[in-house]
Amino acid sequence: MTGFATRAIHAGQDPDPHTGSVIVPIHSSSTFVQDGVGGLREGYEYARTANPTRTALETCVAALEAGLHGRAFASGMAASDVLLRATCRPGDHIIIPDDAYGGTFRLIDKVFRHWGIEHTAVGQSDLDAVRAAMRPNTRLVWCETPTNPLLNIADIASLAAVAHQTGARLVVDNTFATPYLQTPLALGADVVLHSTTKYLGGHSDVIGGALITDDVELDEQVAFLQNGAGAVPGPFDAWLTLRGIKTLAVRMERHCDNAERVVAALQAHPAVTGVRYPGLATHHGHEIAAKQMRRFGGIVSFTVDGGAAAALAVCARTQVFTLAESLGGVESLIEHPGRMTHASTTGTQLEVPADLIRLSVGIEDPEDLVDDILAALG
Numbered sequence: 001m002t003g004f005a006t007r008a009i010h011a012g013q014d015p016d017p018h019t020g021s022v023i024v025p026i027h028s029s030s031t032f033v034q035d036g037v038g039g040l041r042e043g044y045e046y047a048r049t050a051n052p053t054r055t056a057l058e059t060c061v062a063a064l065e066a067g068l069h070g071r072a073f074a075s076g077m078a079a080s081d082v083l084l085r086a087t088c089r090p091g092d093h094i095i096i097p098d099d100a101y102g103g104t105f106r107l108i109d110k111v112f113r114h115w116g117i118e119h120t121a122v123g124q125s126d127l128d129a130v131r132a133a134m135r136p137n138t139r140l141v142w143c144e145t146p147t148n149p150l151l152n153i154a155d156i157a158s159l160a161a162v163a164h165q166t167g168a169r170l171v172v173d174n175t176f177a178t179p180y181l182q183t184p185l186a187l188g189a190d191v192v193l194h195s196t197t198k199y200l201g202g203h204s205d206v207i208g209g210a211l212i213t214d215d216v217e218l219d220e221q222v223a224f225l226q227n228g229a230g231a232v233p234g235p236f237d238a239w240l241t242l243r244g245i246k247t248l249a250v251r252m253e254r255h256c257d258n259a260e261r262v263v264a265a266l267q268a269h270p271a272v273t274g275v276r277y278p279g280l281a282t283h284h285g286h287e288i289a290a291k292q293m294r295r296f297g298g299i300v301s302f303t304v305d306g307g308a309a310a311a312l313a314v315c316a317r318t319q320v321f322t323l324a325e326s327l328g329g330v331e332s333l334i335e336h337p338g339r340m341t342h343a344s345t346t347g348t349q350l351e352v353p354a355d356l357i358r359l360s361v362g363i364e365d366p367e368d369l370v371d372d373i374l375a376a377l378g
């Protein structure tokens with residue numbers, strides 16, 4: 001297999017045999033001509049079922065995760081929804097991280113619970129706690145590592161072993177790390193989930209999701225629901241995501257470089273009471289992160305002296321860091337998880353600290369990012 005950056009640029013993206021187009025075209029047709037009934041030219045029939053631009057994206061994301069099958073969706077949540085329906089039935093049980101992505105928690109707690117799927121939220125850096133939460137009807141262990149927004153680390157290989165012991169599957173939401181930094185299938189995960197909205201797209205201009213697996217049977221169920229329920233990305237969205245992926249390797253190196261610079265500045269500031277970044281030797285789980293990740297990513301969380309009011313004030317004062325939800329784009333973003341991305345967890349076991357600030361460190365000049373944060377901290 002070729003190297004990561006080469007796969008990002010070429011996998012699924014051979015020049016068009018008919019026109020010579022070097023870049024995969026945006027195939028906007030909803031339907032495809034048949035040479036006689038059932039005589040499909042290249043397997044395409046109707047664009048909900050399959051579309052050549054989407055196929056290119058699906059081939060590419062599978063190659064990035066070094067997986068056999070990739071499926072693209074209209075959003076990360078659509079991918080999560082399909083995965084839950086492909087793997088769980090009423091009466092089944094799933095384990096989720098106790099600081100899961102807010103939307104994932106909401107989907108499982110507010111939607112799937114009412115369809116008879118139970119869940120237990122567990123801190124997944126504690127393998128004994130995960131083992132203790134496993135039940136005979138546990139079908140899925142849902143893992144995020146690093147987690148959002150606390151950047152906790154789970155040991156993917158060990159979690160896979162725990163899940164497999166009772167016949168459950170391990171899904172890793174690899175949105176934060178990206179396949180450039182971490183490849184869960186190689187560590188024993190059964191399926192990888194992405195919000196391609198974030199680093200894969202990389203430019204904050206498209207919403208999308210993906211599922212990647214080596215399990216043919218699971219992929220067939222996922223493909224059935226992709227077509228049967230229809231939460232597919234349009235061809236332009238698929239094309240934009242592919243365009244973003246081409247630079248994933250260089251962007252991730254720069255995100256990591258800049259995050260390290262920002263972390264160092266935060267650590268030296270007296271108003272900062274704690275910095276969470278998996279690259280810090282003092283970070284809980286650093287050794288596991290170092291074992292399973294190439295570098296430590298572009299997301300940094302920190303707490304400030306003065307509680308929620310102080311955290312909100314910092315969020316209001318940055319000039320280069322834009323106050324907005326989401327992450328993984330080229331531009332730096334700042335947000336207050338308690339009031340923004342994780343507001344739906346208020347009053348639950350998943351509630352996040354009120355003095356916590358999350359940064360998505362972009363790829364601007366590192367000096368400008370450090371100056372901006374220091375100025376906002378005062």
Ligand SMILES: *Cc1c(COP(=O)(O)O)cnc(C)c1O
Nearest residue numbers: 075076077101173175195197208
């Ligand atoms: C954004 C995000 C999702 C949801 O993806 P959407 O594309 O917004 O639907 C899921 N997991 C993580 C870790 C995310 O950051």
